[in-house]
Amino acid sequence: TVQDGVRVFTLDMQEGETDLGQGGLAPTLGVNGSFLGPTLRATRGEQVRIDVTNSMSETSTLHWHGMKLPAVMDGGPHQQVEPGRTWSPTWTVAQPAATLWYHPHLHGRTADHVYRGLAGLFVLDEPAGSPEAAVQDALPHEYGVDDVPLVVQDKKFHADGRLDDADPFLSSTGVRGSVVLVNGTADPYLDVTTERVRLRVLNGSNARIYSFGFDDGRDFQVVGSDGGLLEAPVTTDRLRLTPGDRAEVVVEVEPGERTVLRSFPQELGVNPFTARFSGGDDTLDVLELRAAPTLEPSAPVPTTLAGIPSADEGAATTTRRFELSGTSINGQDMDLRRIDEVVDAGATEVWEVTSLDDSPHNFHVHDAQFQVLDVAGEPPPLDLRGWQDTVYVRPGKVTRLLVTFGTTPDAEHPYMFHCHLLRHEDQGMMGQFVVV
Ligand code: C2O
Ligand code: CU
Structure with missing residues (x-):
């Protein structure tokens, strides 16, 4: 519903039982039901508010994966929603139409909460009448x-x-x-x-x-x-x-x-x-x-879709290196009290990510959509030349990302970067950055 120009969503995290078709009922979690959650949909430029109630017996969070938004609205491990409480983040959608999603992010419990069914899509649209909306409609x-x-x-x-x-x-x-x-x-x-x-x-x-x-x-x-x-x-x-x-x-x-x-x-x-x-x-x-x-009949797919700026490394003011190994990044396990990186609001930086062990990992950065500059010195495959917030990290090869950070300074509330294999994330392969 829209109230005073704000699009309001009501999400209720619940415990329940679901027949997942495997011979009996499974205890599950969900949003407004007992497994998964509704697809949320908002338009670029719109202000949204999400009333997140926790009707479960344990604390959790909901994180808006891929969304550019103030850190205090991010739904990361610091924005905990205790049982019986409601948390109401609000922000203005300021990014292109995309398929984003939401999921819990309670440190140490993310894998369990997602596995049991807490997740949903968050689809962003373009304002009616814009050239971008015309492409979506084609x-x-x-x-x-x-x-x-x-x-x-x-x-x-x-x-x-x-x-x-x-x-x-x-x-x-x-x-x-x-x-x-x-x-x-x-x-x-x-x-x-x-x-x-x-x-x-x-x-x-x-x-x-x-x-x-x-x-x-x-x-x-x-x-x-x-x-x-x-x-x-x-x-x-x-x-x-x-x-x-x-x-x-x-x-x-x-x-x-x-x-x-x-x-x-x-x-x-x-x-x-x-x-x-x-x-x-x-x-x-x-x-x-x-x-x-x-x-x-369906129309043919348009041959041009979106204007993606060519990744200009010259715009970067800083290069940071991230080495993934075991359960840590740069030799340190996640600590909710430690800020690992301090980034200037609106800055563009190169983030170089390398995995030092023989295991699959990926790398996700909150509040950003980045461009992949290269992987082991080679240009990325064609499907990775658009906006990414998560990318595969090949062992032993450097994956270089060009990241432009948000413009809302907040030294108190960090965003996360981490491996999105949830077990690794829970075990500590995650760090925190603030935008100042
Ligand atoms: Cu999809 Cu930090 O998460
Ligand atoms: Cu990993």
């Missing part, structure tokens, strides 16, 4: 019809249908499962009624890295990354999303056909043994697309 954009959110989460279950969060064999990345739920549904399919369908895919998994493609090898077009549309569509048959990443893809179907969105074996840049025990060899079915016998 893409499939009818929510739930040809513009479909996919919250992809792999789970493991006990025989009685309860979620199993046990660690996988010989791996430190945290829980992975062989059942892929899409929007909380096992064995999901989508009835497609249009020639083209836009899928807004969130990797909402704790640890699993997906390499998406189709069983019949068809190409699809990647049109958006974490922070919004790409400059131009990228045609490919594979797309990697690491935990926390999103992408928008457009798939074309023929009348009556079926095709399965899958995750395929992939090269993670770790040694083959580690790769195997990190899920790198796995094949998982994600979603079956079932095309209707006759399809509504």
Whole structure:
């Protein structure tokens, strides 16, 4: 609802039980229900307020992943919502249309809270009548019809249908499962009624890295990354999303056909043994697309999508280095009382991220959408040339990011940067920065 020009959302974190299709009820968490939460939708320029109530028996938080906003509204580990309390962050949406998401961020408990079902999408739109909105409208954009959110989460279950969060064999990345739920549904399919369908895919998994493609090898077009549309569509048959990443893809179907969105074996840049025990060899079915016998026509995907400035390293005033190893960054485990980095409001910086161990990691920065300058000195793949807030970190290779920080100074309230494999984050692979 809109009250006095402010778009107000009401979110209630709840405990419950959900039949996840695995032989019985699973104790779960959710928002306004018992598993996952509603898709929030707001427009660039709009002021939003979110009334977050915690009806659960334990403290949690809700973090607006990918959002540019004042640190005190961020929903990180410091903005705790105790049972029975309501927290009401408010901010003005000041970034391009994108598929963002929200999830808990209580330090040490994030993996558990997300795994049990606390997560939802936060879709941003462009103001009606703007040239950016015209591009959005040229893409499939009818929510739930040809513009479909996919919250992809792999789970493991006990025989009685309860979620199993046990660690996988010989791996430190945290829980992975062989059942892929899409929007909380096992064995999901989508009835497609249009020639083209836009899928807004969130990797909402704790640890699993997906390499998406189709069983019949068809190409699809990647049109958006974490922070919004790409400059131009990228045609490919594979797309990697690491935990926390999103992408928008457009798939074309023929009348009556079926095709399965899958995750395929992939090269993670770790040694083959580690790769195997990190899920790198796995094949998982994600979603079956079932095309209707006759399809509504869809417009072709525009050849130009968004204006993305070329990443100008010359604009950077500082270079910072981050070395990921074990459960720490630059040799230190997360400490809620320690500020690791102090950044000038509005500054552009180069952040160089390297992993020193033979494990998959990724890197996420709050309050920012960054550009990937290069990976091991090479330009990033085409699907990583738009705005990102989370990026895969290959062991032993330097991943360089160009980050422009927010303009709201606040020396008291930090933002986080961390590995988004939730087990690693909980164990301490996270640090804090303030913008001053
Ligand atoms: Cu999606 Cu700091 O998190
Ligand atoms: Cu990690």
